[in-house]
Amino acid sequence: MPRLNRDRILAVAVLTPSVAAVGIFVYGFIGWTVYVSLSQWNSFVPDLSFAGLQNYGTLFATVRFQADLRNTLIFTVTFLAACLLIGFLLAVLLDQRVRGESLFRNIFLFPMAISFIVTGTAWQWLLNPSTGVNLLFESLGLGALRSPWYTEPRTAIFSVVLAATWQLSGFTMAMYLAGLRGIPEELMEAARMDGASEWQLYRHVIVPLLHPVTLSAVIVLGHISLKIFDLVFAMTGSGPAFSTDVPGVFMFETTFRGNRFAEGAGIAVIMLALVAVLIVPYLWYGTRTAAEA
Amino acid sequence: MSWKARLSLLLSLALLATPVITGVQAGAANQLEIFSWWTAGGEADGLNAMFQIFKQRYPGTEIINATVAGGAGTNAKAVLKTRMQGGKPPDSFQVHGGEELTSTWVKTGFMEPITSLARSEGWLSVLPKDLVDIVSYQGEMYSVPVNVHRGNVLWYNKKIFDDNKLAAPTTWQEFFKVADALKAKGITPLALGDKNKWEAAHLFEDILAATLGPEGYRGLWSGKTSWAGAGVKQALENYAKILGYVNTDHAAGTWDSAAQMLIDGKAAMNIMGDWAAGYFTSKGWKPNVNYGFAPAPGTGGTFVVVTDTFGLPKKAPHRDQALNWLRVAGSKAGQEAFNPLKGSICARTDCDLSKFDAYLRSSAADFAKNKLIPSEVHGSAAPEDFATQFNDIVNLFVTRRNVANAQKALQAACVSAKMCRK
Numbered sequence: 001m002p003r004l005n006r007d008r009i010l011a012v013a014v015l016t017p018s019v020a021a022v023g024i025f026v027y028g029f030i031g032w033t034v035y036v037s038l039s040q041w042n043s044f045v046p047d048l049s050f051a052g053l054q055n056y057g058t059l060f061a062t063v064r065f066q067a068d069l070r071n072t073l074i075f076t077v078t079f080l081a082a083c084l085l086i087g088f089l090l091a092v093l094l095d096q097r098v099r100g101e102s103l104f105r106n107i108f109l110f111p112m113a114i115s116f117i118v119t120g121t122a123w124q125w126l127l128n129p130s131t132g133v134n135l136l137f138e139s140l141g142l143g144a145l146r147s148p149w150y151t152e153p154r155t156a157i158f159s160v161v162l163a164a165t166w167q168l169s170g171f172t173m174a175m176y177l178a179g180l181r182g183i184p185e186e187l188m189e190a191a192r193m194d195g196a197s198e199w200q201l202y203r204h205v206i207v208p209l210l211h212p213v214t215l216s217a218v219i220v221l222g223h224i225s226l227k228i229f230d231l232v233f234a235m236t237g238s239g240p241a242f243s244t245d246v247p248g249v250f251m252f253e254t255t256f257r258g259n260r261f262a263e264g265a266g267i268a269v270i271m272l273a274l275v276a277v278l279i280v281p282y283l284w285y286g287t288r289t290a291a292e293a
Numbered sequence: 294m295s296w297k298a299r300l301s302l303l304l305s306l307a308l309l310a311t312p313v314i315t316g317v318q319a320g321a322a323n324q325l326e327i328f329s330w331w332t333a334g335g336e337a338d339g340l341n342a343m344f345q346i347f348k349q350r351y352p353g354t355e356i357i358n359a360t361v362a363g364g365a366g367t368n369a370k371a372v373l374k375t376r377m378q379g380g381k382p383p384d385s386f387q388v389h390g391g392e393e394l395t396s397t398w399v400k401t402g403f404m405e406p407i408t409s410l411a412r413s414e415g416w417l418s419v420l421p422k423d424l425v426d427i428v429s430y431q432g433e434m435y436s437v438p439v440n441v442h443r444g445n446v447l448w449y450n451k452k453i454f455d456d457n458k459l460a461a462p463t464t465w466q467e468f469f470k471v472a473d474a475l476k477a478k479g480i481t482p483l484a485l486g487d488k489n490k491w492e493a494a495h496l497f498e499d500i501l502a503a504t505l506g507p508e509g510y511r512g513l514w515s516g517k518t519s520w521a522g523a524g525v526k527q528a529l530e531n532y533a534k535i536l537g538y539v540n541t542d543h544a545a546g547t548w549d550s551a552a553q554m555l556i557d558g559k560a561a562m563n564i565m566g567d568w569a570a571g572y573f574t575s576k577g578w579k580p581n582v583n584y585g586f587a588p589a590p591g592t593g594g595t596f597v598v599v600t601d602t603f604g605l606p607k608k609a610p611h612r613d614q615a616l617n618w619l620r621v622a623g624s625k626a627g628q629e630a631f632n633p634l635k636g637s638i639c640a641r642t643d644c645d646l647s648k649f650d651a652y653l654r655s656s657a658a659d660f661a662k663n664k665l666i667p668s669e670v671h672g673s674a675a676p677e678d679f680a681t682q683f684n685d686i687v688n689l690f691v692t693r694r695n696v697a698n699a700q701k702a703l704q705a706a707c708v709s710a711k712m713c714r715k
Contacts, residue, residue: 043678044374044401063702064685129542151544153692237488238685240544241692256371258681259397 037265055266067242076225082165087172108170120234123163156243179213325614326357328386330369339635382606384615390427390600391673406433419641423665436604437623438640444597445589461587468590472538482538484560486546494687503591504528507664520704533694571636580652596663599671679710
């Protein structure tokens, strides 16, 4: 079958560059990072002699890294919950065929077009306790709403959650809106005919049908929040007593300021593992449903 | 093969070749690439003034001004490291004298000594010996200092001090008295903005110098003074007390927003390096009129040195031009052009002081007669490994104020950075 062979050669020829590039620049470098994280390279001169898990031991014993893991968990959970909830509500409201829908859709989606650095800088100003929204509250006679925002160690991380949610809840809305528009009108009609209230309609028909959208949103937002760097770096830095520190910022400072390359690689590997915990079940689920279909 | 197949094969080959083609760039001979983090304001003006002198003396050379923005050079240093490790150094780069130069670049074999150049240019007779020592390693000089900033300065709002009939405190005991008087009037005594962490570490460094004295402070870096000892403990306790007098929103601010608090009359004092004077000048504030200055409490007679220097990387692509650049950077004309704009004093002791303002003249006088000690936060006293850990420990301490934990962590950092044995 010469025809098939020729196709195969072509397929291989076309795929080879990208396979090679992905192989080297993604998997090769992941392997290299893991290798470095197991080495003694903790000064400016490379020293790749084997150190076992020593770097990981040091990291987990560091107060700053413990704070990072705690912050990542709190940030991811609250940011995901807030984005999904707000995104869903906005989508449902827009789905009511309101006048000027496209205008509102664009307004809600627009923050996504801004880079995290800009968002971080703007929110840093907005939430600055002595110059930001606190002044606005006061002039409106709402002095009771004054807050120390990101300068209070116990609640600082929620200021970052606020900024991140502002940026990405519009994106979640767009995903949900697409999902809502994809639900056949007949299904809703049928539910209404059977006497379902609007609440029951959403609770038992629409939300379950939107599960794939929710899952995609969790994956997209989750991997952003686990790897977040630029927003935190621009907005609050490490924060008082590392209350807004995240592994990405710690990795940058450890590696490029402290010259502790092996420990920096260790942080990168742990971040990869965290994202893998989120992504692998999704891939597994994806392949399984694909096989069933 | 069909034409479509051929085309896609060709395209994929072209795709493979792109990085190879773009990777090859011809470097012209008459170029000079200078790497620094002087991107804005007086710093950039000062750098340009030095470039002008270079162009007059060595015409026909194209200067590539490679700057990376970011306070205290934190971002620039990360970029520089990747370039040096990748074997593509600039012709010369800005580096703080001291450990940032020696332990990051010299001991690791990236730099070429410039001792013979220093001799032929006569720098050794016009630079203070303490300063030459800071940029030397094993008897060889590795960079030329272009300026000196003072780290231990207390700045105060003159009007607030005059209105309340206060004098600048010379010791921490006096500071507490002044601060209590201000607090009773509802004025924030000390402005701090430590969003970037180093600002709080900077304040602690000055407290360490005050508590331990210059010799004890130097001993921290040579191993003679123990981080676990009574002196450091007392400095930490002192710091915890001082933190009771700073603005509550310090975590939202930076060093310049702290200086701005003085201008706005929201705080009375600030402890910061003398780049704060440059900030005041840019806002139209004048020394001895709007603001007063004094050595940080307890550090009179001591001068915490922060010095910017330029060195010669081994693989400098245009070595001859780089040597010419160092000649300009070390020259009297170069430093007299650069420093008044930058807001620092000359590293050379023979500069014409009439070009400088009242603050800088007083700083130059102190520089000539005080004991010079290296700054830790600004890269001179300790390796960067220790410096980043030091910032982290102080950051935690500012919130928690746990003296025992901070002291234990400082000792552990000293061991892990290989500065002290157990």
